[in-house]
Amino acid sequence: MIDLGPHAVFIIWAYLGVALGVAGLIGWTLIDARNTAKKLAALEASRSAK
Amino acid sequence: MSIDTAPKQSWWNRIAHPGQFVAWTRPLLWPLTALTAVLFVVGLWFAFFASPEDYQMGDTVRIMYVHVPNAWLSQFVYGIMAVSALGTLVWRHPLADVSMKAAAPLGALFTALALFTGALWGRPTWGTFWEWDGRMTSTLVLLFIYLGIVALWRAFDDQLRAARIIAVFTLVGAINIPIIKFSVDWWSTLHQPASVFRADGPRMPGSILTPLMVMFVAFTLLFLTLHLKAMHTEIKRRRVVTLQRKAAQGASS
Numbered sequence: 001m002i003d004l005g006p007h008a009v010f011i012i013w014a015y016l017g018v019a020l021g022v023a024g025l026i027g028w029t030l031i032d033a034r035n036t037a038k039k040l041a042a043l044e045a046s047r048s049a050k
Numbered sequence: 051m052s053i054d055t056a057p058k059q060s061w062w063n064r065i066a067h068p069g070q071f072v073a074w075t076r077p078l079l080w081p082l083t084a085l086t087a088v089l090f091v092v093g094l095w096f097a098f099f100a101s102p103e104d105y106q107m108g109d110t111v112r113i114m115y116v117h118v119p120n121a122w123l124s125q126f127v128y129g130i131m132a133v134s135a136l137g138t139l140v141w142r143h144p145l146a147d148v149s150m151k152a153a154a155p156l157g158a159l160f161t162a163l164a165l166f167t168g169a170l171w172g173r174p175t176w177g178t179f180w181e182w183d184g185r186m187t188s189t190l191v192l193l194f195i196y197l198g199i200v201a202l203w204r205a206f207d208d209q210l211r212a213a214r215i216i217a218v219f220t221l222v223g224a225i226n227i228p229i230i231k232f233s234v235d236w237w238s239t240l241h242q243p244a245s246v247f248r249a250d251g252p253r254m255p256g257s258i259l260t261p262l263m264v265m266f267v268a269f270t271l272l273f274l275t276l277h278l279k280a281m282h283t284e285i286k287r288r289r290v291v292t293l294q295r296k297a298a299q300g301a302s303s
Contacts (some may be wrong), residue, residue: 002098005109009143013249014170016054021163022272025156029276033283040286043293 064232068285071145075278082275084130089268096261105213110174115261117167118246119269124164124192127157127273131199132224135217145281147213148288150220152202152280158196160258165189176181176240184233209288224300 002024097115104111131153137146168186169179180186200217206212234243243255251261 003109004112005103007108007110007211009111010170010174012107014116014167017166018163021159023168025159025276028155028260029279029283033279033286035281036227036286039290041295043290044295047293047297 057136066143066145066147068144068288068302072282074286076104076282078260079275079278082271082278083233086268086271086275091266093261093264093268098263101261102257107175110171111258112172113167114258115265117164117171118262119266120160120164120167121189122266123269123273124157124161124189125230126270127153127160128192128196128220128224128227131220132227138213138217139221147209147216148281148284149277150213152277152284154196154199154203156276156280158193158200160269160273161189161193161196165193172240177179178240181240183239183241184237185230185239188230189211192226192230195264209291214297 063192078284081153093115094165097112103109103114134146134149134153137143138150168189172181173179202216202219206215233239234241246259246287248263254262
């Protein structure tokens with residue numbers, strides 16, 4: 001790792017914050033997709049069972 | 051099952067049908083994800099290992115490689131929403147509603163990250179985390195507009211009605227975008243004026259422009275990938291609501 005100089009703490013927090021935010025966004029998108037797909041599959045299964 | 055007897059559809063009609071749109075765009079997701087990941091790896095390598103420190107700012111210039119792409123996305127996503135809002139109001143395009151709704155939370159996060167990284171860059175370079183000047187205040191207003199739009203989507207049960215009202219709200223709110231863009235020219239501000247997208251070309255050396263551009267494309271592709279995925283989910287969510295309604299009607303009759 002390179003030396004980030006006297007303001008390293010600001011640089012690290014900026015990248016950490018962005019990483020957390022983006023990871024959260026990706027996670028939320030995937031969880032939402034999975035939950036909705038599950039709900040849809042269950043509904044379609046009960047519909048075709050009738 | 052393929053329908054061979056169906057008349058040939060134009061691409062416009064093809065993407066107007068939600069099911070067709072999902073089938074047509076799903077193969078794009080993995081290549082987009084892979085390309086985004088590769089660009090982030092290259093971009094971060096450039097940002098930390100293959101770019102020099104600035105002769106005035108020192109290493110804090112590296113914050114730019116995440117700040118500028120997020121600030122760009124905060125406005126680009128709004129642009130996508132405004133174009134989709136036109137699609138909703140003018141053409142009643144069924145996917146314009148979906149695109150608008152899927153983009154709003156993404157835009158809100160990118161705007162929040164632009165403000166966050168801006169504050170962390172401002173402290174060591176300007177001596178303050180925050181200043182109520184044109185650029186920062188108008189970007190904060192943008193964040194509130196995004197949050198308002200997300201809240202509006204959740205306030206309505208009828209998503210078709212919601213889309214029309216939110217489309218109008220989105221287009222009214224679009225006035226804020228040129229205000230953000232030109233705030234650095236109109237008012238005296240701490241924030242520097244544009245230095246990349248200028249008529250006379252970028253005003254920074256290639257060694258700093260390269261990581262910026264790679265991160266810029268990486269973040270833009272990240273948004274496009276997430277937007278597409280979120281649109282697929284929104285289409286499925288609408289199908290869920292339709293099926294639930296049908297089931298409820300079937301149970302009551």
